Amino acid sequence: MxxxxxxxxxxxxxxxxxxxxxxxxxxxxxxxxxxxxxxxxxxxGIRLDAFETFDIDRSLIKKMVTSIALVHRSKRIEVDIADTPIAIVxxxxxxxxxxxxxxxxxxxxxxxxxxxxxxxxxxxxxxxxxxxxxxxxxxxxxxxxxxxxxxxxxxxxxxxVSSHLTHYADISSVSYDDCEFHFGRAIAGRRYAWAFPHSGGANIGTLAGEGRAEME
Ligand SMILES: Cc1cc2nc3c(=O)[nH]c(=O)nc-3n(C[C@H](O)[C@H](O)[C@H](O)COP(=O)(O)OP(=O)(O)OC[C@H]3O[C@@H](n4cnc5c(N)ncnc54)[C@H](O)[C@@H]3O)c2cc1C
Known part of the structure; x- marks a missing residue:
């Protein structure tokens, strides 16, 4: 033993x-x-101050984000987070x-x-x-x-535990400067979809669907 x-x-x-x-x-x-x-x-996406709090090597940061966007159809709200930036890893x-x-x-x-x-x-x-x-x-x-x-x-x-499926992909053909959260039934069901900048492109995905059938 x-x-x-x-x-x-x-x-x-x-x-x-x-x-x-x-x-x-x-x-x-x-x-x-x-x-x-x-x-x-x-x-x-991790708050930058977590790197200091938990003594994490900053060389792991791929990109810094200083604004987030909340998007529902044609409405878009930009939130400035320059005071508490997000580091992308x-x-x-x-x-x-x-x-x-x-x-x-x-x-x-x-x-x-x-x-x-x-x-x-x-x-x-x-x-x-x-x-x-x-x-x-x-x-x-x-x-x-x-x-x-x-x-x-x-x-x-x-x-x-009820299953929560995610669909996501790393895409190199687009890039984002801010973290976008998208809402609305068509794209995200009752949850949200996201588009985050990533090293060399973007990470996009959706949390829509609680069961496999709904997700498919
Ligand atoms: C789609 C999506 C996007 C997200 N985006 C963000 C974001 O941008 N920023 C953010 O802060 N959070 C985000 N989160 C949440 C974040 O991923 C979690 O809060 C975080 O990963 C939790 O960390 P953890 O160490 O508790 O668990 P996990 O990261 O899930 O780690 C648990 C680990 O345990 C291992 N494990 C599981 N079962 C066993 C076993 N039986 N034996 C041994 N090992 C096992 C797994 O392989 C896994 O590596 C997101 C979550 C999702 C689903």
């Missing part, structure tokens, strides 16, 4: 940051991430850099998937799958940072 003080599940921004700060405080932490090649569907690179930061501080990083969790006295026994093999990990604490469709939440609470 593998042992660690704190097992952090999910190597996105939340989990990687938790693991980094734990390791920085000399707390024994293991971070597991299902796939190092996973790119979270995301506009990649590439989530694949950003998440990998945060995980690398956790590892540099001393956290153990594994490319593995959590498949089960059970409480055993004062401990948590987690089962992970790594390279088609299963391992059990005994920890004093478990941090559930496995995202919006959290497996841990399902195991502990028995939650059924």
């Amino acid at each position: 593998i042992e660690t003080d704190i097992l952090v599940v999910g190597g996105g921004p939340a989990g990687a940051t938790v693991a980094r700060y734990l390791a920085r405080s000399d707390i024994d932490a293991m971070l597991i991430q299902r796939s190092f090649g996973f790119k979270k569907p995301c506009g990649g 590439d989530r694949l690179e950003f998440d990998a850099a945060l995980r690398a930061g956790a590892e540099e501080e001393g956290a153990t990083l594994r490319e593995a998937t959590l498949v089960n969790v059970e409480q055993s006295g004062d401990h948590v026994i987690s089962t992970i799958r790594e390279d088609a093999k299963h391992y059990r990990i005994k920890s004093n604490y478990l941090v559930a940072a496995d995202g919006v469709n959290s497996k841990i939440r399902k195991i502990i609470n028995g939650d059924r």
Whole structure:
């Protein structure tokens, strides 16, 4: 049985940051991430001040945005955010850099998937799958940072998470200077669609549709 003080599940921004700060405080932490090649569907827009707050390398910034636009049909509202600009990052690179930061501080990083969790006295026994093999990990604490469709939440609470599909694409033939949020049933259902600047183009997508049929 593998042992660690704190097992952090999910190597996105939340989990990687938790693991980094734990390791920085000399707390024994293991971070597991299902796939190092996973790119979270995301506009990649982060408040610039977060880079200072969380001590993140600014070289990860691809573009700075100082205004956002709220668009509904022909109506367009421009909002100046020059005082609190948004930095655009590439989530694949950003998440990998945060995980690398956790590892540099001393956290153990594994490319593995959590498949089960059970409480055993004062401990948590987690089962992970790594390279088609299963391992059990005994920890004093478990941090559930496995995202919006959290497996841990399902195991502990028995939650059924409703699916929210996104359609998005990185496009190189157009570019934007501001982050646009588009509203209206035709384009975004009851949610929103977005067009964000990105390195070498734009990231556009929509959150329309709760079920696969509606989205299609
Ligand atoms: C379409 C869209 C656009 C968005 N745009 C923005 C934006 O521009 N700016 C912004 O701030 N936020 C944006 N968000 C929200 C943002 O993506 C999330 O708030 C953020 O990713 C949450 O970080 P997290 O670390 O909690 O979870 P996640 O980023 O989801 O990370 C969880 C990680 O856990 C891993 N994982 C899951 N299950 C397991 C398991 N069983 N075992 C091991 N690993 C597991 C996943 O692979 C994933 O890497 C957007 C979201 C969507 C859907």
